[in-house]
Amino acid sequence: MKVIGAGLPRTATLTQKVALEMLGFGPCYHMVNVLSDLSLVPRWTEAVQGRSDWQDLFDGFQATVDWPGAFFYKELTEVYPEAKVLLSVRDGDAWEHSMGQTIWGVFYGDMLMNDLSTAWGRVDPAWASYIALMKGMWEKSGLLAGEDGPGDGSMARAMERYNAEVKATVPSDRLLVWSPRDGWAPLCEFLEVPVPEVPVPHINDSKEFGQRIIDAALAALNQWSEREAGAAGTR
Secondary structure, rough: OOOOOOOOOOOOHHHHHHHHHOOOOOOOOOOOOHHOHHHHHHHHHHOOOOOHHHHHHHHOOEEEEEEEEEHHHHHHHHHHHOOOEEEEOHHHHHHHHHHHHHHHHHHOOOOOHHHHHHHHHHOOHHHHHHHHHHHHHHHHHOOOOOOOOOOHHHHEEEEHHHHHHHHHHHHHEEEEEOHHOOHHHHHHHHHOOOOOOOOOOOOHHHHHHHHHHHHHHHHHHHHHHHHHHHHHOOO
């Protein structure tokens, strides 16, 4: 492990994943790894419960950004003492708004994304386990607004406290505070690699997040319906 991302979800972490892989620090672990293979959920549930084998979890990976890895940035900086730490940041109010439209929305929002995610969990234990894991991590973090929702600035303030904690925890010579709008230069200097000739990528806005959840839920529900119809036909 060469790079540990400490930044919270919805701080352009998928952009960071792609950027790090472009710079030669790939593969880079990200929540998309878990979403594409829900059989990983029990291993991360064990990690939340204090039972983890980091070397096994990150076998073959040179970097990690986003949750679930960033949730354990303190532990990982000790396990990988030579790794550098990347703290991704964005405006607190913008982060709170984005969370309301994405992650908080999946859990609690009065929106189609929440409805379909709940229905998906009713027919797919793997998805239900994933949602339980994520809810548990967010509740433990103290960063997420309650069921009344974001909008009063409490999540923005919580994010700022979290970022301050990272800065106080990680030695300054191991830490880079970075946003994609800062460009390649500070990131490449920090990682001691050449600056690419192409722009920093921009990936994964809130609309894309929601559409992925909706599309995957609809596919899962359609498969369940077909299985149920087939089972009924054999009875």
